[in-house]
Amino acid sequence: MSRRTVVVGAGAAGLWAAARAAERGRDVLLLEKTPRTGTKVLASGGTRCNLTTTLGPDDAARLFGTRGERFLRRAFRALPPLAVRERFHALGVPTVEAPLEKVFPKSQSARDVRDALERWASEAGARIRRNAPVRDVEPRGEGWRVRLADGEEVGADELMLCPGGKSYPRTGTTGDGYAWLAALDLPVVEPVPALVPLASSEPWVHALAGIALQDARVRLVDANGRVLGRRERPVVFTHRGISGPGAMDLAEPVARGGGALHLELDLLPGVERKELRAHLIQAAGLPGAPRVAGALAKLVAKAPPRRLVAAACRQAGLDDDNPRANALPKAARHALVESLKRLRVPVDGTLGWDKAEVTAGGLALPAVDPGTMRVRGRPNLFVFGELLDLAGPIGGLNFQAAFATAELAARAVEG
Numbered sequence: 001m002s003r004r005t006v007v008v009g010a011g012a013a014g015l016w017a018a019a020r021a022a023e024r025g026r027d028v029l030l031l032e033k034t035p036r037t038g039t040k041v042l043a044s045g046g047t048r049c050n051l052t053t054t055l056g057p058d059d060a061a062r063l064f065g066t067r068g069e070r071f072l073r074r075a076f077r078a079l080p081p082l083a084v085r086e087r088f089h090a091l092g093v094p095t096v097e098a099p100l101e102k103v104f105p106k107s108q109s110a111r112d113v114r115d116a117l118e119r120w121a122s123e124a125g126a127r128i129r130r131n132a133p134v135r136d137v138e139p140r141g142e143g144w145r146v147r148l149a150d151g152e153e154v155g156a157d158e159l160m161l162c163p164g165g166k167s168y169p170r171t172g173t174t175g176d177g178y179a180w181l182a183a184l185d186l187p188v189v190e191p192v193p194a195l196v197p198l199a200s201s202e203p204w205v206h207a208l209a210g211i212a213l214q215d216a217r218v219r220l221v222d223a224n225g226r227v228l229g230r231r232e233r234p235v236v237f238t239h240r241g242i243s244g245p246g247a248m249d250l251a252e253p254v255a256r257g258g259g260a261l262h263l264e265l266d267l268l269p270g271v272e273r274k275e276l277r278a279h280l281i282q283a284a285g286l287p288g289a290p291r292v293a294g295a296l297a298k299l300v301a302k303a304p305p306r307r308l309v310a311a312a313c314r315q316a317g318l319d320d321d322n323p324r325a326n327a328l329p330k331a332a333r334h335a336l337v338e339s340l341k342r343l344r345v346p347v348d349g350t351l352g353w354d355k356a357e358v359t360a361g362g363l364a365l366p367a368v369d370p371g372t373m374r375v376r377g378r379p380n381l382f383v384f385g386e387l388l389d390l391a392g393p394i395g396g397l398n399f400q401a402a403f404a405t406a407e408l409a410a411r412a413v414e415g
């Protein structure tokens with residue numbers, strides 16, 4: 001009789017693992033709490049599902065920070081982004097590349113991705129039980145006992161836990177896995193919302209709502225000037241603070257707190273300070289000396305909008321929020337150049353779990369073998385996907401991590 005593998009959570013990771021383990025001859029039972037599988041897949045990428053990245057495996061792993069990179073390197077080499085695309089192609093979902101290293105299904109339909117995963121798992125022989133919320137899990141002999149909310153017990157030779165994190169709780173992922181890990185005495189890094197818009201209590205920031213910067217260079221800086229993260233991705237001001245990938249990618253340290261933090265926005269990333277100063281000096285000598293916003297519009301094709309220039313002028317301590325270039329004494333010009341290159345946007349938190357695309361924190365990585373996703377010291381237990389202490393930036397990286405870690409777990413139960 002084939003050994004039974006119970007997979008808890010039919011999200012991206014669980015569907016992939018169930019399909020692959022079933023292909024390898026396992027008797028697979030996939031338990032899903034909600035009435036449907038892959039809820040987050042359906043919601044992802046604005047319902048288009050950015051399912052992986054165009055980056056190679058090592059570059060993709062690097063985006064998970066030092067610890068994440070070390071942990072994911074083997075998984076991403078075992079199942080590189082290109083192999084994910086090939087798999088979906090084989091499942092009838094060809095993919096296309098998009099700007100910012102993104103990969104989407106050619107059909108632009110997240111439903112196609114979810115349906116393909118579900119079909120693959122079922123056709124490989126995995127049994128999927130929906131409306132089957134797991135309450136807790138416990139070792140039993142060499143295997144595991146899984147108890148459902150209604151008291152039913154299910155035995156497993158191997159147990160795969162991939163119930164996701166706590167982000168977007170309305171989709172069904174309410175952090176159930178953390179209690180199971182704690183009950184098993186496993187180390188959990190405190191979960192915090194990540195890939196989430198940032199909040200600012202500054203009215204001048206709210207007043208900029210609607211302004212987007214496509215080519216922003218963004219740094220997250222603490223009160224001592226220490227740079228906690230940097231991204232070159234679009235940002236958009238909102239009525240509550242600042243959003244867009246450039247801000248959301250830097251949310252984890254904000255969510256973890258630690259004093260006054262601010263984003264520094266380079267409003268003119270393609271222009272050096274020296275060049276900017278020289279341009280303003282030159283503008284000051286022109287007949288009718290143009291105002292600063294107009295002068296900047298002559299300097300670059302995509303100049304920062306007038307309201308943002310005004311914010312930079314105010315931050316530089318100028319009386320006028322769009323002075324004439326010839327009205328800037330040297331010190332004022334230097335201050336303005338500095339605020340255009342490093343506009344400080346104070347941030348005091350995130351918009352929280354409801355708006356977070358992923359959870360940072362989870363099962364501490366040293367507790368898991370990165371080659372198999374086996375939990376050390378807990379025979380026949382595997383943990384992968386978002387329940388691990390891993391969070392990548394926006395751009396298909398998190399599905400890539402879910403699929404690749406699931407792949408290694410499925411390979412580990414072979415034979």
Ligand SMILES: Cc1cc2nc3c(=O)[nH]c(=O)nc-3n(C[C@H](O)[C@H](O)[C@H](O)COP(=O)(O)OP(=O)(O)OC[C@H]3O[C@@H](n4cnc5c(N)ncnc54)[C@H](O)[C@@H]3O)c2cc1C
Nearest residue numbers: 009011012013033044045050134164172385386396398399
């Ligand atoms: C709005 C949104 C957009 C996103 N867009 C993208 C994107 O375009 N690209 C990208 O790479 N990432 C994206 N993400 C992140 C991505 O969805 C996650 O990284 C990924 O879904 C994690 O996969 P997972 O299988 O580990 O967890 P999940 O997909 O969360 O799956 C966990 C599953 O376990 C089930 N479950 C939970 N508790 C129990 C229980 N007690 N018993 C049984 N089942 C349980 C849940 O119902 C769920 O089906 C997005 C996330 C959100 C919220």
